[in-house]
Amino acid sequence: MPETTPDSSAQPAVPLIELDGASQVFHVKGRDLPAVSDVSLSVGPGEVLCLVGESGSGKTTTARLAAGLASPTSGTVRYEGKDLSAMTRAERREYRRAVQYIHQDPYASLNPIRSVRSTLAIPLKRHGLARGAAEIDERVDELLTTVDLTPPDSYSAKFPHQMSGGQRQRVAVARGLTLSPRLLIADESTSMLDVSIRVSLLNMLTKLRKEEGVGFIYITHDLALAKYFAWEGRTAVMYLGKIVEVGPTQQVINNPQHPYTKALLEAVPEPDPELAAQKKSGGGLVSAEIPSLSDLPSGCTFHPRCPLAQDRCRENVPVLEPVPGATVQDVACMVVTDPRPESPAGAASGNAPTSGNAAASGSAAGSATGGGGVP
Template sequence: MRESTAEPAGSAGSAEPAEPSASRPAPGSVPAPAPLIELDGASQVFHVKGKDLPAVSDVSLSVGEGEVLCLVGESGSGKTTTARLAAGLAAPTSGAVRFEGKDLSEMTRAERREYRRAVQYIHQDPYASLNPIRSVRSTLAIPLKRHGLARTAADVDRRVDELLTTVDLTPPESYSAKFPHQMSGGQRQRVAVARGLTLSPRLLIADESTSMLDVSIRVSLLNMLTTLRTEEGVGFIYITHDLALAKYFAWEGRTAVMYLGKIVEVGPTPQVINSPQHPYTRALLEAVPEPDPELAAQKKAAGGLLSAEIPSLSDLPSGCTFHPRCPLAEDRCREIIPVLRTAPEASAQEVACMVVTDPQPAASAGTAPGGGGPP
């Protein structure tokens, strides 16, 4: 009698009986739930003036309930475009985006509505994302009414007051009637965070959501978001340039480092921060200001990027796109495109760097170009 098994998503059925597997759930067990959001080989290509600009290339990542994934990298690395794909604000040119295992492109209207409520996006620029002709109360009331979470004016006022108090805009009655032009940048950003919380989302995508806030308010807000994650199971995709924030907020989660539209390193945040494997990740950490003069001198002596100039998306380098700036670049880096592989010295991390995952004897002898050894 043939054993009944479940095929992985997207794979073809097999006519042969499946072999017993230790990883297969036992009969009667509950299968693991699908991630809240999953990007599977997602790419986004923009067509500008007759040229193709690959803003995101073959990105695969997932975030489950109560998990946090931090996306870090320089401006133009594709972090925001990746977040927009996850939020359904843009459709991938290729690949798939799934919510709880369901492809966004195949959702019914009811499924799409549920997805829209469950996944909320906090935009980077509150000057552009807030409607200038709507008061704070109106901005927060619209989603509450649209999704039936506030039936009466009293319900709206109560919920608006709760949201403003949550983001430290107190007393709330002093802010609910204000318009965006009457508030500072930090206050606007807190209103944007409050709007993201209106529907009690299951996944929050925060794009530099604390960049304009004072340090004390920033820590308070991050602690509040951490409480949502730990106590209510809210998942997070958190985008930041600040590795200190990534370390603080995503210490119990994962960090993915992006460069020119690709993930070059991903793993548990403590390992990525304390033991970076990719030379780009190391360069980002070396760029963090160091108050200790001796440690700062050690960082400077350790080297850094060969160039501060980021290549254009319209004219990407061949092979590994990081090789023109990489202090470890070898000849093969100019010809072969690296893929994410497990780092030999850090099994929890995946790295897209051949020098790290597949070192050559010549590189250790210091004969490779850019390797730092004698010619």
């Protein structure tokens, strides 16, 4: 057979969701709070993007922009190349069906006056995916079985107040799967589940990604979960509304470049005493205090807490740039991308990083065992 050559004119696949310079500013009591600033991210079919960072870093607000639950103050959000703000009613309906959001808090996201069956049946009927009571019951049973709520007859008639937190969360996940979405946005969707159920659910979501081509935006404080679920995908680290490091998960976890990413990894509990001692000996943050969004530091917003901060960090705002020698990993840190023989800013004042501060920064990682994110 004749040899075939690759088509150099082939266009790259259009992402399912793309954020292009998206920003979200909240106006609270006469003040502007920049929850998300100039974020550019994309997720394609079968891809997984993990957003990590401490509470208040803007992860949930970014996810809400991608889900169309909020409109960006500036910038653009596109679904398959189409600006959400320019969609027709039919296009918007298709987008709503294709992109589903699994909320963090099942106590607030589930309607207390609807049974589990009603919660799962409404979207099926609204989008014409099931007709008749028998077909709806069959589909509801399939969804409950998928999320390990078995036997399904024991749960379909229950109301949210009759279930545990973990059971409610599984119902929330099942609701996200009702419309066979193309993109799932999961906001701490496994934080309230038992470990065995958590792993089972993540394996099920991974199967959807690999076999059905479902894309994922996965938000978590637990870097161990990020490593497990997004090992073949990408991880973006957020701090005070900005992306400070992004790249393949394997590189971000195994070879972190930004001091903030390193601090998050140092805060992950280590069961091995020898490895835990090695991590503590590596130092930590200068301060555990998180700046207020209403009074952000000048220059690099991380410099008051950074053990590597230099004088230029107080004056210049870093931008995402490729890490030297790693073209697929970007970092917003001048000390990393443009190293200079300048003494760290904290050295002159004697504010050397201590391992105690690293321990205090456990909250910066949102405790790797879970915890709620705040937009």
